[in-house]
Amino acid sequence: EALAMEAAGDAAEPLHRQLSNREFQxxxxxxxxxxxxxxxxxxxxxxxxVSTYRTRILxxxxxxxxxxxxxxxxxxxxxx
Numbered sequence: 001e002a003l004a005m006e007a008a009g010d011a012a013e014p015l016h017r018q019l020s021n022r023e024f025q026x027x028x029x030x031x032x033x034x035x036x037x038x039x040x041x042x043x044x045x046x047x048x049x050v051s052t053y054r055t056r057i058l059x060x061x062x063x064x065x066x067x068x069x070x071x072x073x074x075x076x077x078x079x080x
Contacts, residue, residue: 015061016078018060019061030054
């Protein structure tokens with residue numbers, strides 16, 4: 001639904017703008033194909049913490065899987 005609204009131009013701002021700085025940082029890494037374990041190691045966080053961030057990101061953006069994050073990030077030129 002959120003994607004349909006965004007495509008129609010009804011969304012006030014892009015979905016990724018709803019994310020905190022840390023959520024956005026993790027979102028970009030997930031969208032680039034990194035695993036939760038890889039991200040946790042790079043950011044010196046626990047795997048559980050990164051998994052929690054992932055869950056929050058998916059909820060805020062109304063996505064169900066990482067592939068949707070990647071497609072969104074590509075569409076919005078957030079990753080190359």
